[in-house]
Amino acid sequence: MGxxxxxxxxxxxxxxxxxxxxxRPRAASHQPPATAKQSPLALDRLIHERLRLGIVSALxxxxxxxxxxxxxxxxxxxxxxxVHARKLEDAEYVACDKTFEGRVPKTEYRLTAAGRRAxxxxxxxxxxxxxxxxx
Numbered sequence: 001m002g003x004x005x006x007x008x009x010x011x012x013x014x015x016x017x018x019x020x021x022x023x024r025p026r027a028a029s030h031q032p033p034a035t036a037k038q039s040p041l042a043l044d045r046l047i048h049e050r051l052r053l054g055i056v057s058a059l060x061x062x063x064x065x066x067x068x069x070x071x072x073x074x075x076x077x078x079x080x081x082x083v084h085a086r087k088l089e090d091a092e093y094v095a096c097d098k099t100f101e102g103r104v105p106k107t108e109y110r111l112t113a114a115g116r117r118a119x120x121x122x123x124x125x126x127x128x129x130x131x132x133x134x135x
Contacts, residue, residue: 046091047122051076051084056093056119059111064097067107085109093118 047053054074058065065073071081088094093115097108111119 043125044118044122046087046093047118049084051080052088053122055081055085055088055109056111056115059094059109060116060119064108064110067109070109088115091115091118 047056051074055070058070058073067078067081067085070085071078074081085094085096089096091114092112095110095112097110099106099108
């Protein structure tokens, strides 16, 4: 019983999280610290995932795409697209604009300058890997 009561006391002493815990924190930088050694083959894992690469690529050639347009273009589900788009938003690669047309909500995505730079860097890296494999 001594252990159980100490666990209860420690739980009671913890500060309550309140409403602040419901807010989604901004994602920390997805890049490893500058001091960490990175393999020359390491790619931006945030973009490298198939669906996220599809989102970023589609937005690179279209100024804006709605949620439904992206969903159809990428042949995915609402939930899958939503999760991956959120990861790109958290990294500030993609911006999401929510509006209403009449009473119907409309969600549109656009590529940010940071997202465009990340995609360009990713493509340069992929080209270097392809050249290295061919040589």
